[in-house]
Amino acid sequence: MNSLSELLSVAIVLLAVLVFVAGTVALIRLPDVLSRLHAISKIDNLGFGLLVLGLILIQPAWIDGVKLFGIWILVLVSSAATGQLIARHAVREEPR
Amino acid sequence: MMIWSVIDILICALVVALAMAALYAPALRQRVMFFIAFGLVVAITWARLHAPDLALAEAIIGAGLTGAMLLMSLDHTSDMPREPASYGLRIGSAAMGGVLILGLMMIVSSLYPIHDGAPTLAVSQRQVESGVSHPVTAVLLNFRAWDTLLELAVLLSAALGILNLGPARRSCGHAASLTDGLARVLVPLLILSAGYLLWKGAFAPGGAFQAGAVLASAAVVIHLTGWEKLPRVGLRSLRLLLLVGPTLFVAVGLLPLLNGQAFLQYPVELAGLLILLIESAAMVSIAGMLTLVYLGGHPHANWPIELVNPKEPM
Amino acid sequence: MSTILIVVVIVPLLASLTCLMLPRLSDRLSLGTGLVQLITGGLLIQSLASGISHFHELGGWSPGLGIALRADALAGALVLLCAIVSLAATVYARRYFTCVETRYRFWPLWWLLSTAIYALLLSADLFNLYVTLELLGLSAAALCTIGAAKTEALRSALRYLMLGLVGSLLFLAGVSMVYAEYGTLSLMALAGQIAQTPATLVALLLLSSGLLVKCALVPLHFWLPAAHGSAPAPVSAVLSALVVKVAFYLLLRLWFELFSPVMTSLFATLIGGLGAIAVIWGSLRALTAARLKLLAAYSTLSQMGYLFVFIPVLAALPDEETRQLGFGALVLFALSHGIAKAALFLGIGVIQLQVGHDRIDQLAGSAQRFPIAFFAIGLAGVALVGLPPSGAFLAKWSLISNSLLTGQWWWMVVTLTGTLLAAAYFIRVLGAGFVTLGPEAPVKGVGVSLQAPALVLACLATFGLGLGAASLWDVLAMGSAGGQL
């Protein structure tokens, strides 16, 4: 009953979950701010990207796929900006 | 169908865990972060319980605006004095509270199964007369319009109370080119989606409150980036901004009284148009009020009016 | 479909919006609105006295679906009380706030508070009551910080706001449980259906505790003295006279109309007991209060206690006829306390404005300097203590005779001790005030229009309600006050 696209999307979403878990573990274990930042941005662009790709495959209407893709772009833009700000703040904190 | 109850249990466990974390985390800053996460998970809960309007509102207002306000007021709040009450008192109150909460939970579960009351059936029957096809908007702006009007009055009283208190928060915007760029992308998009939400409110989840809150979040982004170049909102236009929503609502409500009908009884064929009119005016006012609620003070020193001389003869 | 209810509720809302839009006109506009409200309140009471009951389905929807406004004799009497007190306070506020800018900031919030009070008195929908309670709490807290608010005023306003939120949350939880069980929010539809089930009992407890926080019954009272004591005079007058009373009105509505099958005599006696504690404890704290406003705030606590002492007496009254009279006495007491307490606060405000402080021990010579204001305070004292010419005397008399009739003699003891204590703390104030200063003291008089409202209210409380009490009783009897009472 589940066609090829459903199988594919399940696989991709599972992959995304894997990335989320890996990112969270990294977030907890990594020592300093900058490397943690690296982990979080991985979750955003790779993990979330895979999740969105998986969901796009099973969307009945193509317009929903475009909306999902738009959401991913927005998440990328905001996470890049915030990542940069946190990094600048962290670097300024470091020498003290 | 088993999968859904697993998801339900997960969501409820997550909501309770985040609530406990937001209430009992050691530092204030952590509590605010947990509270914002709590707001987002609650938005997912509303979506799960087939309440998309509330998911929108919770995400924008509950997690977004309230979270932003809490973050901004973190800097002038000293961290909590660490003198916990005596051990016995804490255990006693926790035990007593626990018993009360358990009792409430049992009573709530005894209310099920819930069956539709007369008003719910009446809403679905008379939906067509309300002028909009989305039931929640019909209840909000037609069947229970008096609640919504009073709610605008509540927002107005909070905004007026805040305006009388003191100067607004200084924009801490370090106008780095980065945040400028982000704002340049976000603000037009937010304004566009506010209009979309407003228009969609008549036939799908959306409406004046969510649209107004999105506009207010655009104002929050502008405040954070510290754009000074924007034209200053004059005193008169600030007052007009706050007034246009409630005044239009009351005016449209009073019209039917002229030909003997009840207050807020829109003529059936004009109902859809009138609701759209009220919603657009309300969106503008709600955006203004929520921005003032976020700013926590008046943007102009001599609110509410520029006096030629303070002791102006009456 | 009576439109008078709409006039009562919408005029203050429009006044608030217009005062915000055209601040320069706000002074004259506020006087006009106060007068219009008084006239409308009078018309409402008059039509209620002739047996017409007022009903307005908002939006034209049947009450089950939409929200309805409703006025019976009880609501009509309180609407008139609010109209009288807010007109007097409006005239007073116009002179009290000398700085023009403060007045421009004051009026919009002032009329939003009035809108909340009128909307709450007339509303016949449970969730609508929650929204009006929130509007009441927010605008009252915002008004406490008008003018050059000191840190103490801000802190007590903040505590008042937070407790108001806790109260509203409890009320909302009760509303949600009632909706879950009965599927409707309209008071009229609910009045018939409420049955004796555990869930309804819990809903009643939640609704009542939310409202008890708002009318500061003893265990939940600590926010009231600070809030009423530190707010500007016209605001604390309305807070003590109206806001607290409106929450009590809602309790009456719930206990005697909606949840009457669930109301056990044990619950009523418990409430009466808490009221008795409030009467005694409030008067004792008033005796030792250092400032006039604190004394007035503690006196509000104890006078509200009397209203709760009425509850077990009314619940135990056997036949319908005496119950009607007893209920009339309760309303009379509420009206006379409202007007007298407003007069007291407005009088105190005059002294504080001129002398700069309201410490009782340094009140010497104030009877000389502000004869009208101090006479008004004395007259208000007569009404608050319940001496013969005042309506309160008739109400306390009826309370005492009813408590003896129902064999609950202890309520009589509470009333008498409360009255003696009240007399004591008023004599303390009058004594301090009548000490004359030496001839060379600067006798700087005060404008009459600042002292007039207090005097008019005081006279109304003592003579007006005292002599006019009979007409109040038959209005209440005609309008079948409080429904099944």
Next chain:
Amino acid sequence: MGSSPLLYAVTGALIFGIGLLASLRDEALLARIIAINISGVGVFLMLVSFAYRGFELAPDPIPHALVLTGIVVAVAASGLALALEKRLAELPKSKTHKEDSP
């Protein structure tokens, strides 16, 4: 399948209780505002789960309108409380001697 709304209603009651208890504790204002907001979400959760009619049927729109009103009222009240506290923090710690007449 009818069990899931009951689970949400009970969670709502739990959160309402916990939030209310926490809001009565003597803590920094921010913590108490968070507690009151959480307790409010608890009541809203109860209301919305009372409105849920299962997968196929549309839910009852009235509680949704009530909760939307509740959310907006909650943010207005929290905003006023935070602004009051900001003002309190800005005022000089010493008691201002200018009496209360404006």
